[in-house]
Amino acid sequence: MIGLGLAGALLLAGAVWAGPAQAQPADACAACHLETGDERLAAPARTFDGDIHKAKGFGCVDCHGGDSRQTGMEAMDPRKGFIGKPSHQQVIQVCGRCHSDAGFMKRYNPSLRVDQVAEFATSVHGRRLRELGDPKVATCASCHPAHGIRPRSDPKSSVHPLHVADTCGGCHADAKYMAGYKIPTDQLEKYKTSIHWAAMTTKGDLSAPTCNGCHGNHGAVPPGVGWVGNVCGQCHTVQADLFKSSVHVKAFTDLGTPGCATCHENHAIHAPGDFMLGLGDKAVCTNCHGPDDKGGKSAVEMRALIDSLRVESDKAGALLQRAERAGMEVSQAEFDLNGARDDLIKARAAVHSFRIDAVKQAVDSGLAVSAKAHGRGIRALGELGFRRKGLAVSLVVIVALIVGLVLKIRQVERRAAVRSRAGEAPHD
Amino acid sequence: MTEHVLEPDENRRGFINWLLGTSAVAFALSVFYPVASYLVPPTVGESTAGTVTLPIKPDDVKPNTGEIFKFGSRPGILIRTAGGDLRAFSAVCTHLNCTVQYRSDLSQIWCACHNGHYDLNGKNVAGPPPRPLDTFVVNVRGTQIVVSKSA
Numbered sequence: 001m002i003g004l005g006l007a008g009a010l011l012l013a014g015a016v017w018a019g020p021a022q023a024q025p026a027d028a029c030a031a032c033h034l035e036t037g038d039e040r041l042a043a044p045a046r047t048f049d050g051d052i053h054k055a056k057g058f059g060c061v062d063c064h065g066g067d068s069r070q071t072g073m074e075a076m077d078p079r080k081g082f083i084g085k086p087s088h089q090q091v092i093q094v095c096g097r098c099h100s101d102a103g104f105m106k107r108y109n110p111s112l113r114v115d116q117v118a119e120f121a122t123s124v125h126g127r128r129l130r131e132l133g134d135p136k137v138a139t140c141a142s143c144h145p146a147h148g149i150r151p152r153s154d155p156k157s158s159v160h161p162l163h164v165a166d167t168c169g170g171c172h173a174d175a176k177y178m179a180g181y182k183i184p185t186d187q188l189e190k191y192k193t194s195i196h197w198a199a200m201t202t203k204g205d206l207s208a209p210t211c212n213g214c215h216g217n218h219g220a221v222p223p224g225v226g227w228v229g230n231v232c233g234q235c236h237t238v239q240a241d242l243f244k245s246s247v248h249v250k251a252f253t254d255l256g257t258p259g260c261a262t263c264h265e266n267h268a269i270h271a272p273g274d275f276m277l278g279l280g281d282k283a284v285c286t287n288c289h290g291p292d293d294k295g296g297k298s299a300v301e302m303r304a305l306i307d308s309l310r311v312e313s314d315k316a317g318a319l320l321q322r323a324e325r326a327g328m329e330v331s332q333a334e335f336d337l338n339g340a341r342d343d344l345i346k347a348r349a350a351v352h353s354f355r356i357d358a359v360k361q362a363v364d365s366g367l368a369v370s371a372k373a374h375g376r377g378i379r380a381l382g383e384l385g386f387r388r389k390g391l392a393v394s395l396v397v398i399v400a401l402i403v404g405l406v407l408k409i410r411q412v413e414r415r416a417a418v419r420s421r422a423g424e425a426p427h428d
Numbered sequence: 429m430t431e432h433v434l435e436p437d438e439n440r441r442g443f444i445n446w447l448l449g450t451s452a453v454a455f456a457l458s459v460f461y462p463v464a465s466y467l468v469p470p471t472v473g474e475s476t477a478g479t480v481t482l483p484i485k486p487d488d489v490k491p492n493t494g495e496i497f498k499f500g501s502r503p504g505i506l507i508r509t510a511g512g513d514l515r516a517f518s519a520v521c522t523h524l525n526c527t528v529q530y531r532s533d534l535s536q537i538w539c540a541c542h543n544g545h546y547d548l549n550g551k552n553v554a555g556p557p558p559r560p561l562d563t564f565v566v567n568v569r570g571t572q573i574v575v576s577k578s579a
Contacts, residue, residue: 199558203558203559205558205559207552207558208558235555235556236542236556237542237543237555238541238542238543239542331498331500331501332498332501334501335498335501335502335503338501338502338503338527339527341525341526342526342527342540342541345524345525345526345541345542346526346540346541349541349542402452402455402456406452409448
């Protein structure tokens, strides 16, 4: 019935557009589809107005085949290559026909990658589609909605950095849809509690990782246990390099746990802090170590080193701030104290080597800077105290002078009064 | 009882005493007010200093080198590009506030803490820094380099 209705509508639309081929619009498909009154047929034509392909001059037939110069059912003749709505498998071929052709794509965007189809073949989605014919896996149009494809830089795009998580979550956060795949569906919820999501949404840092930053986009797979460090190391290079040469590489490999994610989680990656180190309540080291083993003792020692530098640099900073508020010039000391804060950050990064000597090296350097700054703060406050005492002494002198003057004046007045009374006595 | 009549001298003395007393109060206020003001430390807000004259001469900064300078209590970095331009930026890394430095081998600004890289326009190009360095305006006045915060 639907087919007959569609055919009828298209014929009707064709009658409306009857006339010389050269007088018809370049893409008659949209005109007919908009006239059908059937929202399922009209919506794609309407949505296509905002599609980048339309902006570049492509039309319906470039993906669906057929002949847009014809009206009615003749436009949708399979002999003219009309395929209708591409099947799940066909979508890859339809998109790849242009997007895998480097020579063709150069004409529109010379820097655009042309390996999406090859990448897709390596993805879990691609493998399941190829090997199992799984109709539920994502293909091109699942993430780049057909007829409404926008460039990644467009804030309305489904693959704009701010929307990628929700696009992936459209399937992966849907427990009903994902039933049967035996994978969690809380990734999106967890990711939205992470420091990466916060960096993107509150700080506006669109380079912060979203799903594709760690999983790949067209070749999306879960990072392997052995290469999680490489993935995080794309940005966190210092920590990744230190970790690679640490004792934990072998330990984690033997345990079958992923490098960075063992301590920092995978999707719910929260802001790290000193609390993670050592054997305290929130310390991640306690997942494997106790107070009696070598690792636990090392963790406690590294934590103590870092705490000592944090406390000393904070103390020196507070002292300098007090001096500054009291009007003393300590900007050079405050400037130099930045070095201790740098060392504190380097010491925290050095923890990823899990070597006490590496942490101690940074901490010792920072402690020396802090001690120097603290000494300058003490001297500044000492000078302030000296100035205040000097002021107090001068005040005492001034007050004494005033009191003395007052007393002297009274004495002079008393004498004058006595003399005056003595002079007036004979007249009484 | 004899009625006391004020003599002209007593009127004058009263007036002079009143004048002296008032002057003494004014004098005391003028002494103690600044003293009290001095003893109570003023609240110092964020520095609004927007310009600094560097203790570096233009000729001392060779092409493809950089110098850290003090801008208030925070560091800045002055760079002379290989092409001879002088540029200045905040030397505070936008990731975790470490002090950045110039890497002549890379012709880039680099943060040692987490291996962040910035190009010679201060733009973050690699590593974890989330945004570019703040840019300063550089003016050369004779043998002086004056750096100002952007308007």
